[in-house]
Structures are given as C-alpha cells and as structure tokens.
Amino acid sequence: MSAGAFVRTGDEIVIADPRDGSIVGGVPAADADEVRAAVARAREAFPAWRATPAAARGQALRRAAHALAARASEVADLEQRENGRLRSDVEGGIGAAVDTLLQYSEYGPLHRGRSLRGGAEALDLTRAEPRGVVAVVTPWNDPVAVAIGLIGAAIATGNTVVHKPSERCPHLGLLIGEILAAELPEGVLCTVSGRAQTGEALVSCPDVDMVAHVGSTAAGERIARAVALTGAHLIRENGGNDALVVDAGVDPVWAAGQAALGSFANSGQICTSVERIFVHRDIADDFVAALVAEAESRNAANALAPLVDERMRAEVDAQVTGSIAQGARALVGGAISDGPGCHYPATVLVGCTPTMPVFQQETFGPVAPVMVVDDFDEAVRLAAHDEHGLAASVLTADIGHANRAIDALPVGTVKVNAVFGGAPGGSAQPRGRSGSGFGYGPELLDEMTVVKVVHLSPAVTR
Structure with a gap:
C-alpha cells in the first residue's frame, strides 16, 4: 500500500x-x-x-x-x-x-x-x-x-x-x-x-x-x-494562511531562524505555520541566504518528519510546482523526495507574488515562500489582504511599527518578535474563513x- x-x-x-x-x-x-x-x-x-x-x-x-x-x-x-x-x-x-x-x-x-x-x-x-x-x-x-x-x-x-x-x-x-x-x-x-x-x-x-x-x-x-x-x-x-512580516533593522540571521521555525516545524503541518513571508528589501539578501542555510541544514540532517500521507504531499507539491510555473524560484527543495514514505524537503521559494498558489492557499508542508517588499507598510498591507484570519507574526525593532501592525492585521493572534510561544491562559478568536x-x-x-x-x-x- x-x-x-x-x-x-x-x-x-x-x-x-x-x-x-x-x-x-x-x-x-x-x-x-x-x-x-x-x-x-x-x-x-x-x-x-x-x-x-x-x-x-x-x-x-x-x-x-x-x-x-x-x-x-x-x-x-x-x-x-x-x-x-x-x-x-x-x-x-x-x-x-x-x-x-x-x-x-x-x-x-x-x-x-x-x-x-x-x-x-x-x-x-x-x-x-x-x-x-x-x-x-x-x-x-x-x-x-x-x-x-x-x-x-x-x-x-x-x-x-x-x-x-x-x-x-x-x-x-x-x-x-x-x-x-x-x-x-x-x-x-x-x-x-x-x-x-x-x-x-x-x-x-x-x-x-x-x-x-x-x-x-x-x-x-x-x-x-x-x-x-x-x-x-x-x-x-x-485553516490559516499566516503571514510573517520582517522589518528592516532586525538581525537577518535571527529573523531567518524565526522564519524557518515557523515554516518547517512539524513539517509545516500546523494551522499557525508561517505561510507567507514579506521581507524588507534592505535585509532581503542576507535574510534569504540565512533561510536557505536553515533549510539545507534540516534536509541534510533528515530532521523533518514525513507529511501525513501521499495525498497531502501531492497537494503541497502541486502548490509549489504551480508557483514555480508562475515565476517563483526554488533555492532549496521544491521537489518530492526519493525513497520510501511521504517525505517532502524543506523548501525556500523566492520571487513570489500574492497571486501564486503558495500565497493564495494554505500550504500544509515545509515551504517558506518569500516576497521582497520596499517598506513596512506595504508588507502589512499585503499581509492583511487574505481571506483567512488565524494569526500573523511581525519581526521589528520599531515599537511604532509593531503597534501599527497589531492594529492593522485582521487576525485572532499577532505575535511580535516570536513566531511561536505566549503566556498560558491566552485564548483567541479566529477571523474570516x-x-x-x-x-x-x-x-x-x-x-x-x-x-x-x-x-x-x-x-x-x-
């Protein structure tokens, strides 16, 4: 079977x-x-x-x-x-x-x-x-x-x-x-x-x-x-289609570690996984290089669990290949792994746009799709434009930017400077779909x- x-x-x-x-x-x-x-x-x-x-x-x-x-x-x-x-x-x-x-x-x-x-x-x-x-x-x-x-x-x-x-x-x-x-x-x-x-x-x-x-x-x-x-x-x-906004001024290596954790934990099979990454152009090159290194390290160590079944793996692969067909580039991963089981590699996609499948749909796999933006407000505007409303994350050293994002993002949970975590006893109401x-x-x-x-x-x- x-x-x-x-x-x-x-x-x-x-x-x-x-x-x-x-x-x-x-x-x-x-x-x-x-x-x-x-x-x-x-x-x-x-x-x-x-x-x-x-x-x-x-x-x-x-x-x-x-x-x-x-x-x-x-x-x-x-x-x-x-x-x-x-x-x-x-x-x-x-x-x-x-x-x-x-x-x-x-x-x-x-x-x-x-x-x-x-x-x-x-x-x-x-x-x-x-x-x-x-x-x-x-x-x-x-x-x-x-x-x-x-x-x-x-x-x-x-x-x-x-x-x-x-x-x-x-x-x-x-x-x-x-x-x-x-x-x-x-x-x-x-x-x-x-x-x-x-x-x-x-x-x-x-x-x-x-x-x-x-x-x-x-x-x-x-x-x-x-x-x-x-x-x-x-x-x-x-389901969620959670955004991660990466502001200028933060350490790009630290930010890439947060993005990798959010995208690859449980092989991306978490409703609050990072699904869409918007990174400021000022740090984009260093951020992407560090994110690729994070993915390559996980793949080399076989650190990811398989996806739950072949149907799920096929859905993830279809979203990735569909996005590549529309112009995205896979810097690491992006294809079904060889060997037994339902494994899929940690994948980093660049050149993404909001109309691509990996941005439009919840991708229940270890995929980190990246879009480069010119300023923080553009990132927040794009992050907010989605029919889901589960959670979102913001990495920024600017408290004014953090507060602006908290107010603007129509989601149940906003996480600032940590993609996971939170005090016990918190309880959120999801929005939209x-x-x-x-x-x-x-x-x-x-x-x-x-x-x-x-x-x-x-x-x-x-």
Whole structure:
C-alpha cells in the first residue's frame, strides 16, 4: 500500500505508516445509525453528569489526566505510526494534553456566574449551565492535545461528548477515548470513527447541542452549513494562511531562524505555520541566504518528519510546482523526495507574488515562500489582504511599527518578535474563513456553557 494512505475498503479505514508504508491496521467506519446511538448514550448520561458537583467532575478529569500520563509511551508510539510526527513533537503534544486536563480540572469548579445590582430586597445573578451533548471533531496534526483540550473543557462544565477523531488517526482516537472514558461514568465520553460521512451524520444530528471543530476550512464551512439547520452552538478553528512580516533593522540571521521555525516545524503541518513571508528589501539578501542555510541544514540532517500521507504531499507539491510555473524560484527543495514514505524537503521559494498558489492557499508542508517588499507598510498591507484570519507574526525593532501592525492585521493572534510561544491562559478568536469562537483557554469554558439570568424577589404573604 502507498505510504500514509487511508483507503476505503467497504466500511473500514486502513491506515499505513507515512514513514515507510507499513500497515498500521483498519478501523470500521461508523454509519449514521451508530452515530445516532452514540449521541443517544451521551444524551442519556447528560442529566446525571450535569448534576454531578463541579468538584467531582474535576476529580474525574484529574484521574483521566494521570491515566493518560501513565500510558503516554503507548499513545506516542501509536501516534507516530499513524501520522509520522517526530517523537519530540508527539511527546510534547501528549504532555500538553495532560496539563490541559489538569488545568480544566481546576478551572471547571471555579467557573461561575456573576452577581448583579438589583433592588435591595431582591437577588439578581447569572449562572452558567452546560449546553448538553457536545460533538467534538478534531484533526490529525496534533491529535491528542487538540482533542483533549476540547473534550476536557466540555466535560469539566457538565456536558457529555461524542468525539469523532480524524480518519487519518482513527486508532489513536479510539485509544485516547478508551483511556479517558474509563475514568468517567458510562456515556459521558463516546468515540465514533469514520470519514466525512460519519462526521456529517454527527454534526447534523438534532440531539447535538454544540459542535466544536478544529480542522480544514472546507470541512469547517460544511459543518457551519449543517449546524445552521439544527441550531447547535458552533465554535471552529480552521485553516490559516499566516503571514510573517520582517522589518528592516532586525538581525537577518535571527529573523531567518524565526522564519524557518515557523515554516518547517512539524513539517509545516500546523494551522499557525508561517505561510507567507514579506521581507524588507534592505535585509532581503542576507535574510534569504540565512533561510536557505536553515533549510539545507534540516534536509541534510533528515530532521523533518514525513507529511501525513501521499495525498497531502501531492497537494503541497502541486502548490509549489504551480508557483514555480508562475515565476517563483526554488533555492532549496521544491521537489518530492526519493525513497520510501511521504517525505517532502524543506523548501525556500523566492520571487513570489500574492497571486501564486503558495500565497493564495494554505500550504500544509515545509515551504517558506518569500516576497521582497520596499517598506513596512506595504508588507502589512499585503499581509492583511487574505481571506483567512488565524494569526500573523511581525519581526521589528520599531515599537511604532509593531503597534501599527497589531492594529492593522485582521487576525485572532499577532505575535511580535516570536513566531511561536505566549503566556498560558491566552485564548483567541479566529477571523474570516479561519473560524469563530474561543477554542482553548479559560474562555472555552464560556463557549461550553449558556448563561441564565436569575431574579429572586421576596414573595408577598398573607
């Protein structure tokens, strides 16, 4: 079988390891009846779980966190076989998932309403109540951390969950579901495996009260159309086409290191990867030379994980070759690697323009496309001109330029002088085609609940 392929064999999804093509195994795809049955189990479990004290729900999440930590090596082995990520990245994601469960085990009991100013003899307040059954639909590129963040927040606030993991890592989705569900009452967490049809059956189910989705823009927009008919609450974090603006006056070698990190981390398979680079002409030559050296170093050391499957590699290659056909030049990489697996080299493209595929589309691979600009304002203007709105990065020594970019870029997160990182507890709302709603952090608990206003007045007695 082709490396990294997921193929349709009747009602079974068969997964091959993207590193070498060896078979991982097959997982049955749930049909519409099985999806409805899972939602019914979650619905049946909801009243009791809602009534469970928040502190007890937190204790259950702590047990689940410790159970996941105890089986971290097993989970990591399986994730590597299904999506090919580097061991360090896999272990980092699992560690983040454990920490997130522990955080929500504490946040959940502290999530509360507000007192309101009313009459002297009345009591006015708000209370946050769980929404009900939450459908969680998650991706393959950081599958443990993303799934458990959404599941943990939903369960902490008294909801029940039906989780549909990506068809590219179905074994992993079942395993983490098994680990967590063992620490929870029956029906609080159910897992269904399948392809798009399974996900469509889940998000279209009228008994689902909320949908939380992380994944592609195309999938998110299909989900939004389905949810518009059911009335379920929807949050989604979808694709990005994140820009990096490199100002004059910064160290070009340092800036190239930031660009390489943003473009090549996880082989470019991150929704907040650097996708479009705008560099000031004053430092462009030194910046590009250093960026090429960064790419060549990674390629020589075989430091990149493979792409998740051959379909993804073909999409990345088509965007690169299409851009080259329009005049871009590949200074390093730019062609499919020889040998087994779904590898694609770190690639640096220069001579790029905003109309090329690598600038127009999200490129889910290790590609750093560079456009040279004459001034900072031009860079910000071009960076802002995109239908996505997930994140953007700015490298500048000028605080005025930084503040101008922060104000002008229509994205959920702006990172100044670091392409990754940030304090814990941050939570952003994506813009445009990148989605809507808070998908992580303390504010995710607000998304998972609905506010009720209460007014208590004294009764008139005889």
